Amino acid sequence: MLGMVGGTAVAAALAGCSTILGDDDGAVADGDADVPDEPIQAGLQTYTEGAASVLGLQAQYGAEIAIQRINDAGGIAGREMELDVAHEADAAVENYTQFVDEGKDVTFGPISSGGHAALAPEVESQGVVNVGTDGTVTTLYEDTVPDPTYSFRFQNYDVMECVTAAREAVSRLGADNIDSIAGINPNYAFGQDEWKFFKLAIEKLVGDVEVTHEGFPDLLADDMSTHITQVNDTEPDVTFSSCWGGDVTTLMNQAAANDMFDNTQLVGSVLYSAVDELGQDVVEQAEAFSGSRNWYWDFPNGSRWSPNEDLFQEAQDQYDVVPTAHFMSGYGAVTAWATATEKAVQLTGGWPSQEQIARSLEDHGFHTPAGYHVMGSDHQGKSNAYSGRMEWDDDLGRAVLEDVNVFTPQEVAPPIGTDAEAWVNSW
């Protein structure tokens, strides 16, 4: 039963509450005969270079810190974790099969939706658990792998953040004040998926709206002025954008230069992902509302919820970044697996099989500094969704979210077994 104590220490460490258990770190199990001695080998695939590394490195940092905390707490049933990181490139399936060939006990990632759609069926046939960090396409567990066993996803998915953005717009502006909308979204499946769900959700919330412009700039386009001109000409009440990373920087800089923010209210699902690149005047001019997926590092405030503050400090000290939602997706994916595995160790009294780990991940609830999460029986992790007004913070030298709204999974996600589109349509 020493394993139980060690395992609970891991759970507490990952939740960021080292005080919960008192000081029994020394009581770590390693004497259990059925648990192998060698370290747990984990593989993470993420974007380590190129434009998408703005998100990808955050996921890597998050996963690394989670693993440090696991190892500091003595590992899972005495087994420490080692992480191998592969560049996602366009090779989600290849990276995964290589991990499996190398004998990895668990795999994490990928970031890209397309890669995730390609990967999930492969995970099902190879049978080594994969916990997706992002890859948020709505159809993954609706169409691509409708009945998964080994494939899981930690991050909130597209429909959740679009409904969050729509609810945010309505709560800030009032349903009566939204008569027209425009969309500027990246021209690939993610952007099209997001725009579709935002439009659907806001029409359900405020009644008929006029769509004044639907723009789909290419990923990493260096000019968005045509879309900005269109928005300026038609002055919609709300402009929705699911641009992320470098595209946010381009969009907001050019929009500021052309006074777009005088004519519309910008609401975005992942604008905050560009926080390390946005300048003060642009942020102040825009007063945009942005979602932050499943985590915002300053909510609840550090003085009220110290695990948040601790993780923020660790990210600043080790990597000098403001941790974003992608940081939490790396942290959370590792945590989901580690806490479920530790639970399985306790239940089986030995090292669990992949199938046993997979089964214990289903309906598994766990804490991280972001709060309480549940991995549903549909293999989709669901967490509170955050959204707030982007404002400049002089102390931090970056934008922060003020007046953060929190939406529970029940408000923004379809019930298990319900198709997302049918759910929004049923409102």
Place this chain on the structure above:
Amino acid sequence: MTDHPSTADDPRPLEAWGRSSYLPSTTTHDGERYVRVTRGMVLTPLRVVGWLALLVLFVAVPDIASLSSSIQLRVLHQGVLFGLAAVGLNVLLRHTKLVSFGHAAFFGTGAYTAGVLATHFDVTSMILLLAAATLIGTLMAGVIGFLSLRHTGLYFSLLTLAFGQLLYAIAQGQSYVGGSDGISVRPGDANQATLLGADLAPDVYAVVVYYLTVLVVVVALFVMWRIVNSPFGNALDAIGQDRTRAQFIGIPVRRYVLAAFVLSGVYGALAGGMYGLVQQHVRPESTLYFLRSGEILFMAILGGFGTLIGPLVGGIVLVFLQDVGQDFTNYFDALTGLVLVLLVFGFPRGIVGSLQSGSPLRDRAGALVDDPSVAGDWVQDGADALVAALSRAKRNLVVLVFGVR
């Protein structure tokens, strides 16, 4: 493979070497024994052994891959498939001297055909998926070829690039084929294609599809050998050398070039269809993007576009290099550039081309074996060339800075 005993010793035309039969047999010529594989294909015993060894190596790949985790069947398999597409592209490159920048279009069409049939029509038969992929890809090659071949040279290259990007944009934008997320090739209850009605376990599936690829590649290489050594192949050579003269001697240039283009499309589409079966998921970036076309072209050059199997070797080497490179450095893309530079300066005939008899590399290696002291001369020559280049550079710099005096 195309080599046969020097006909200078034997005035008879090639066809006269055992005209009677298509079956393999041995034959004697000038007291030496040769193996006659089929009409026109006469090999020395050493070459036969070499080819058989290569075939055995090819067949043993799944076993080799199980030895080390850094060698993956899937990666080698992908290399073979891109190599097969490069073999097709080589018809244009080697014989008609046309450079296509859009060959991924056929590869992608083949892959997407398999994806659409599997996902939307639940076609489970591997053979049917492959046949359809080849057919649709060939039709696409016919259409693109008909429209692009109105021009030659740079304009032809740019047109192929344009059509390729057009298909890429369509695949990106259409939700029917999954947009940028792509479409899976996983039909049926077993979640994968079946071979002659048989469901295969996932690990068996990978190996079976690989052997199907081996079969396809062997047949495809043989067919390609027949074609390039036929009068049609000679006509393509003539067209490559001088279109106008080829026209004058009565070769219907446009029809023949279109035929060659479609032929290369068949190889690309077949390889693409197989790729769909291997990956079981098709995405625009990995199949249709113009950089893929560039890679296919690069594979042909890397392996040696003057040879039949060069492009295949190039494909395997490049894909393997990219995969292994990722394990060592984040700058693995730079490896491709480095290899290209090495190739252009050191081995302009590519890997296979450089190993063939008559190549500068073989000549040098031969000279070195005969008399190791030549190495010293080469170093001396290299040093002289370097000194000469530096003094030229100095002179140019002086002229640039101070003007001509």
